[in-house]
Amino acid sequence: MSSAPCRCPLCKEQFHIRPELRVKTVFSEMVSQFKQEAGSRSEVSKPGEVSCDHCSAPKLKALKSCLVCLSSYCESHLQPHLSVPGLKSHQLMEPVDNMEDRMCPQHHKPLELFCRSDHSCLCTMCALLEHQSHKFVSLKKEKASLQQQSRHMVKQRRKKIQELQSSVQLSQRAVDREKSTGLQAFSTLIESVQRSRERFIQELQEKHRHIQTQAEALIQQLKQEICELEQRSTEAEQLLRSEDHLHFLQHCPALPPTGLKDWSSVRLKLEPFEGTAARALTELEENLKETFTGEMKKVSKPKNKLLREQRFAVDLTLDTDTANVYLSVSNDLKQVHYTDQRMFLDSPQRFTYANILTKQSFSSGSFYFEVHVKDKTQWVCGVAKESVDRRYIKGLNSKYGYWCLNKESKDKYFAYTDPHTPLFLKRAPQKVGVFMDYDEGLVSFYDADTAALIYSFTDCSFTEKLFPFLNPYLEVLILIPAASRSAANRPRAAEGPGLMKPTEQHHLQTAEMRS
Template identity: 85%
Template sequence: MAAVRSGDQFLCSICLDLFTEPVSTPCGHNFCRRCLSQHWDTSAPCRCPLCNELFHIRPELRVNTLLSEMVSQFKQEAGSRSEVSKPGEVSCDHCSAPKLKALKSCLVCLSSYCESHLQPHLSVPGLKSHQLMEPVDNMEDRMCPQHHKPLELFCRSDHSCLCTMCALLEHQSHKFVPLKEEFDQRKPSLQQTQQQSRHMVKQRRQKIQELQSSVQLSQRAVDREKSTGLQAFSALIESVQRSRERFIQELQEKHRHIQTQAEALLQQLKQEICELEQRSTEAEQLLRSEDHLHFLQHCPALPPTGLKDWSSVRLELEPFEGTAAQALTELEENLKETFTEEMKKVSKPKNKLLREQQFAVDLTLDTDTAYVNLSVSNDLKQVHHTNQRMFSDSPQRFRSLCVLTKQSFSSGRFYFEVQVKGKTYWVLGVAEESVDRKKIGTLNSKYGYWCIGFESGNVYVNYHQPRVPLSLKRAPQKVGVFVDYDEGLVSFYDADTADLIYSFTGCSFREKLFPFLNPCGNFGGSNSAPLILTAVKK
């Protein structure tokens, strides 16, 4: 079985490859049928290529079925152990489809070989001396086009790859080293360049996110202001429309009043006209009569009586002039009132923390950094001091009452809020990754802490010397912390009133920043309330 796995006995001594249709000579040696036939076709008389035994009559070649089956089995086993080459991988130059993944490339043969086709280079004495290397494509590119030798040297004078002949004939006065030596020297520099490139890519991607976030913030601000402005303009427009409708309605009512008067007078006039026309008809009939008695008996009184004197009758016209002016005056007063109300609405104080809160991050406390007597809640959002030992010592753990968050930041902006309600002492802010966690009394910007602290009703910039007291109208119940890493800014706010407490400006950050909390001692229960990382309402 070991022989089957090695495959040495399945190699044709003519083509140095696995047998194809293996045949046996009368002397007992095996060859590929095609290889042996071509050998005898070009040589006479017929001899065994291995032992040189002479055959006076050319033997009839028949396939050795047992050996053929064993070769087929070996190919199957070798194929199952080998992988079919994938896109981007070097494939064997001697495999028929599917091509297997190459294990080695030969600088002498300028070919790449899979496991089975590599066997001759591992077993045949004439091939063992060939230089093998990890599989690569385009083997011709690794040979000197002038001397047809492998490129093994690197000339540091003109920065080119050489073969040994190039070094002896054309680069005698130059400084050249083996490719591996130059590779080992350049690789760390390239790795550093790659890291720098990745860092710059990361920075630019973060900048893209920042710009996109700024655009989104701008759009949301536009939408909010547009909504507010449209409501104000709609209120003003509605006020104008109401005044317009009242103006038109007043004119129409005045006109209807005159129209009603006119209709009543017209009705009387029409009625009197009818009566006068009737009398005129009767008078005309009497005028045609010659009967003196009849004429005098029916002759009406002259002139006609009971009729209205219309000479002084006039319509009482409403004073239309000035109606528009009066309407506009009323509109002006209404607009002033509406304008004042809408100005109050659009000018009402907005949340001054709105921009910073857009950069809110979700933080959790890192128990691996917490002081041994700090108690951290299961959700990793709350911390307070306890008299019981909660953790064992470790290199990352603070000796002071501090705990870092798991999250760190090395660029961009971030914002978080901490509830300090019910506490009489506390410290919070951000710290550099390299702060001395075993040293006590260093909570100030000189030692890599940008923080504020609260003690006995007063808020201080820094908590250890030099600390500066701040004059605040009220003690904050919730503190917001905003950091702009690239601008070197750390600002603290009263999250409830959005008032700025203090800002560190012009900071020079060169490493990761971690938010940190220090609940201070519980002082017999008077300061037992926890510091709480709270969710930010955007």
């Protein structure tokens, strides 16, 4: 039985007897595919591209440049650098032109170092012979340094943009506050003028009404007399028709009738309208002086900054739910001190260290409070974010949500910045005043008796509730109620609930501070 005819896979010619194939199709396809891939990788260099230094025309596009050989290579000429052991150690980089410019013209060695003293590129021989006392680094390190410096400069400028934008926002808020204060003062003055104007018009109208009432009464009386006279005149005319003169005289009504008023001397008593406007303006001037003085006191700055900020005084009470288990809090929730007895059961809201927050929190506006620290050797006071870690406290600076002032020993004070900022005070404060402006990102500490500024945290960024914060160490710290500050030393305090005065201070027991 004859076999089926064979067909050539290339030319499709049929053979009844299977011939010997003269072309290996699989290998041919592999070679063709390889040529296509090689052609795609080895492209002829275009203008502006780096060409291979070892290709004859046409020159192919270089894939790498060698910093040791100072030559650029296409794919085929690069193979020795990838396979020959002696060439594998050469430093390859992305293809670049003018490799000769990377050689030191004096020593004919590659430029590998950067002199920061002279701001120039060096070879190793230059560094050893001519730049021995200079500071130099590798080109890679200098490049990284410049990149980092550039990023830092960009970051600084972006931060400055944010600061400028923040300043504009703060300016707008200040304008809004001052505008509100000024408009209220002007409204009060305008209302005073309007009230004086209304009184002036009312006075004139009342005087006119008084004259009008008098005139109406006299006119009514005159009308009554006219009616009476007209009636008598009618009766007399009827009698005149009679020829009987005796009858006329006996019955004719008396003319003029008795009881009539002599109107010849009657005059209206006119009110003196002249001078009413002058008196009204004089009264307005006096009222405006008084009103103007009062409004000026409201809008004018107090004598010192602390007095201005004390207007935002608030009454605070300590939150026993946040107190460390060894802190003792007075019944009026104004005093706190450390004790060696466990006062509370532990809970997630409590601090591991001897810290405590107030019940009151603030998320906008301004507030001020004072802490009695007289004769205390150690204490911390300030404000803290609601989300601070109360179990594992790594630090009391702004990085961890605290803005605090600390007295560490007799004369050693510092602000909790990162790192700490030491403070050198002329006198130990007996009362520390804490002022915070949430919108402006400001927390300031004062000596409340001398109004001296101790320290200010500025340009803070607040995004959540803030709580007044205390750490008494082994001392007794007392929150001073806003109502107890001398009225002679402060303006009217912000409205708030009345609180009890602090009770007698607790006596401390000798104990070491526990964490």
